[in-house]
Amino acid sequence: MIYLDYQATTPLAPEALKAMLPWLEQGHANPHSPHRAGRQARAAVEVARDQVAALLPSGGRVVFTSGATEALNWAIKGTGGGIVATAIEHAAVLDTAAATGRPLTVMPVDGEGQVLPGPIADGAGLIAAMLVNNEIGTVQPVAALAEQAHGAGALMLCDAVQGYGRVAIPDTVDLVAISAHKIHGPKGVGALWIRDGITLPPLLHGGDQEGGRSGTLSPALCAGFGAAARLMAARAEEDEAHVGRLWSLAVERLGSGWTLNGSPDHRYHGNLNVRREGLDVARLMSDCRDIAFSAGSACASGSGRPSHVLTALGLSDRDAKSSIRIGFGRYTTEAELMQAIDRIDTAARAQRL
Incomplete structure (x- = not known):
């Protein structure tokens, strides 16, 4: 199996597995x-908290969660x-925004997946924007959006799940959601970074172990x-160069007949979303069943609906359904x-034919 679905999840780094094993085997x-x-287990958690915080803005705290979905819901x-x-x-x-019942x-x-900011409505309390889009890889102007949010008296939430450790997170954001399994860590753990001075009411009740978040943490x-x-952090330059080379080779190799979805410039290069006129994606995936690639977000797979991301770019339902996503990274070979x-x-x- 050739694994090319890095936006859905990444392979577990051997170093991450090694760090987990003592807490799985004996540190119960x-x-x-x-x-x-x-206290020993707690010390391991605090070391991890500092390591995670090192890739986030200063002036805030890292609260571990079950994943980015919980972090985003809480924010x-x-x-x-x-x-x-x-x-x-x-x-x-x-x-989640729709479920709150708030405006x-x-x-x-635009057609390249770049946000078109407009006036912020009166009464807005929160602006939410991805750092890197999970389907098409475009990088959003989060710093400019944060400035606009603060000018309107609102907070800025950045979903940095796909960009954490790869694209710099602006210092001016107020809340950041991240996930371990998108950076070669384990599934089942994420975090919400909360700027100092911001207090969120608990989403989960029953212990307050994390100072606003309840639940027993897993040291592993x-x-x-x-x-x-x-x-x-240690491999940032090496990973970026590797992914950039893979991107260039892949784009050149695909050749004519394929069209890139999303900005060719403002993007993370480990995400290649392309379409081909009239492509039957289900048949393609069946014909290439020993290659793991995607027709879009793993969270929406099987819905039968065209991607809301691709239709937001102005693609027709037909073109959106004729698109595939190829994701690669650190452990992908040329x-x-x-x-x-x-x-x-x-x-x-x-x-x-």
Whole structure:
């Protein structure tokens, strides 16, 4: 199997697994217990917290959560006033915003997936924008949106799940949601960064272990998250160069007949979303069943609906459903990517014969 679905999840880094194993094998103490074993587990959690915080703005605190979905729910439900979000946000933002019953304003994007900011409605309390889009890889002007939010008296929430450790997070944001399994860490743990001076009412009740967030933390998951974050920092330049080279090779190899979805310039290069006229994506995935790639967000797979991200760019339902997403990164080799691209392209062309 050639794995090219890095936006859905990334392979676990060996270093993250190594950091987790002692807490899975022997370190079973509750990190919130006062005895020595509990304090040792707590120390591991705090080391991980510092490692995760090192890739985030200063002047705030990291609160561990079960993942980015919980972090986004907490940030949105814990603030007041109207909500402003871009049209290409993840469902964890758009669905949560709709569920609050508060006024929701959706900012459109242009044909390359770049937000088109408009006047902020009176009474807005929160602006939410992705740093890097999970479907098309475009990078949003989060700093400019944060300035606009603060000018309107609102807070700025950044969904940095796809960009954390890869694209700098502006210092002016107020809330940041991140997830371990998108940076080669384990599934089941994420975090919400909260700027100093901001207090959110609890989303979960029953212990307040994290100072606003209840629930027993897993030292193993936290340690894995911390190790993955530390590795992202250490390998930042190497990973960026590797991904950039893979992107250039993949785009050149695909050749004519494929059209890029999203901005060619303002983007993270580990995400290649392309379309081909009349492509039957289900048939393509069946023909290339030993290659893991995607027809869009894993969270919306099987819905039968065209991607809301691609239709927001102005694509027709037909074009949106003729698009695929190829995601690659640190552990993708040039040889396997070229092999996969050739097979995908050959299978796509065969549909027209």
